[in-house]
Amino acid sequence: MERIYETSDLEAWDEKIRVKVEEFGLTCYDQEFELCDHTQMLGAMAYHGMPAHYPHWSYGKAFERQSTLYNHGAAGLPYEMVINASPSLAYLMSKNSLCLQILTIAHVYAHNDFFRNNATFKFTQADNVIPAFKARADRVRDYMEDPSIGMSKVEPVLDAAHALSMQCSRNPAIRKLSQDEQKQRALAAAQPPADEYSKIHKRPDYIEPDLSKVPLEPDEDILLFIRDHQPRLSDWERDLLTIVHQEAQYFIPQMETKIMNEGWATFWHREIMNSLDLPQDIYLEFLVRHNQVVQPIAGDINPYHVGLKVWDDIKRRYDEPTDDEIARDGKPVMTGNEAMFALRETDRDSSFLRRFLTEDLCGELGLFEFQSQDGALVVTETPDEGEWKTIRETLLRSVGTASMPVIKVEDADYDQNGTLLLAHEHDGRNLHPGYAEHSLAHVHRLWGRPVALKTESAGETQVWCYDDNGFRDAS
Incomplete structure (x- = not known):
């Protein structure tokens, strides 16, 4: 018989989980939870979890599509959604069982820790996320309601901006050079190389670079380039391009760390749940739910499954390395937990998988590569045939913005x-x-x-x- 619970029960379990979060060394933003029904969760999904977002037909389309799939039993809903913000906001499905609520609360805190500490998220200004989204939404609505502009002019600009929004800088840690810095680099590159024999033969001619070219160096921020160099754009059009670009920059870190982040949250929800004094019926349900979350997906990648396997292997390699690993890499200087926390701060999926998705893990995960040939899907690479690096490279080219x-x-x-x-x-x-x-x-x-x-x-x-x-x- 399913347990009946009240909000006070969730508050009590939340307090117990926060104690465990501190014991395990996770450091989080303040966390807020909202209980919602399936319609509210569908709305949150359509708006990428944001409580305030500007209107656009694509969000309504996403809502209707997901709602239709859900109502016909063709798709489910997530147990939770959590926002990278300070304080962090998470939505919990009100119809979840008590076990699911406890599990997802633990899962949310691990995501929260990842958001706060991973370097990829350092540029998202977590303390201003929700106010910034609200302010941008207000500006877009003002343009739509302005009689001189209106929705008929705003939507085509948003359509184009949405389509191009991912053609932008994908690593904010790489600073973009200013115009003057680009000029200095062009001038330096045009100088003939140093020649110790210059006295006995003619030095190559100096060819002055064309400093009038725009841009001096290829520019990956297409929306911002158009905003800054298309003179016939109106101020409101420039603002719309800025808005779409800023929101893309917020979501890119989540795309770039999907496997790491979900694996991290799954690892710690498992550790937290195993450390709690759970009633037997809740613990047994947890085992079932956890295994459902991490089960492999035929023909696809389950980020919870792959991420958890890699994190587990990292902990093992530092805590209990094999003789071969010690001979190759030396004796570990950190514990498994220390290594995990260090990697959680510095890596993103591409570096994480390149460094730690080993040949043994490829085999254990059952990864393979396939292609379409003459209308049929044919397996072309398997770990058993020694092509695990090819499989890993193919995976790296499909994660995040890659x-x-x-x-x-x-x-x-x-x-x-x-x-x-x-x-x-x-x-x-x-x-x-x-x-x-x-x-x-x-x-x-x-x-x-x-x-x-x-x-x-x-x-x-x-x-x-x-x-x-x-x-x-x-x-």
Whole structure:
């Protein structure tokens, strides 16, 4: 028989969990919880968990889609949602069992600790997240309600900005050089190299760099570049581009640490739950729920499963290394917990998996690579065949923002006619012409003049263009 519980019961368990959180050394923002029904949770999902967000048709579409899937039993709802903010805000489903509420509260505190301490989140200004989202939402609503602007003008700009929002700096720790710094670097690069034999042969001629080129160096922040260099944009249009860019920068750290973060939260909810004096029925339900969360997904990656396995292996390698590991890496100088807390501060999924997804773990996780051949899915690489590094590299190219192409602004006056030239950093994966067409249409909408995209296909340079006459291949 399912236990009946009150809010006071959740408050009591929350207090017990906070004691354990401190004992385990997790350091968190203040945590707030809200109980919500399934409709409220669907709304939170549509708005990415934010209690205040500007309106846009895409959020309504997301709500209707998820609601339809849920009502027809084709998709479930998360046990919780937690926001990277100070104080942190988490939503709990009111219909969850008492066991699920206890488990998710423990899970939330571990996410909270990760948000507060991981370097990838240091630039999100957690203490101002919710007020900033509310202020941006108010500004967008003001533009929509302004008779001289209105929704009919605002939405197309938001459509284009949303489509391009991930073409931006993906690591805020890498500082963008100022215009003067870029000029100094260009001047330094143009200097002939030092030559100790300069007295006996002619030095190469100094070729002065073109400092009038815009941008001097490829610029990955496409929305901000258009905002700063498209003179015909209105102030409200520039503000919309800023708003969308700022919100993308908030969500990128969550994308870049999905496996680490979920694995960390799963590791610590397991440790906390095992340390609590749980009634037998709750503990048995916890075992079932936990195993459901971490079970592998056929043909896909379960971040809870992969993340937990890697964190468990890191702890083992530092606490109980094998003779082979000691011979290769030396005797550990930290305990497993010390190593885990250090890595939690510094890594993101790409570095985390590159360093700690070992051959043995690839085999234990049952990872493999497959491709579509003649309409059928064919396994092409397995750990058993010694191709675990290939599998790991494929995984690294699909986590976080690595799954999206890198496209930068190369020239704002290509062919001296105001064409905006974009360049794709080819990494072996070709761009799909259909997606390129739609993306260039959005760039053209914001730039207001012709745009071109340079990429590679079959080892040859390819150029696509978009202007008032539409999309064409200009190779």
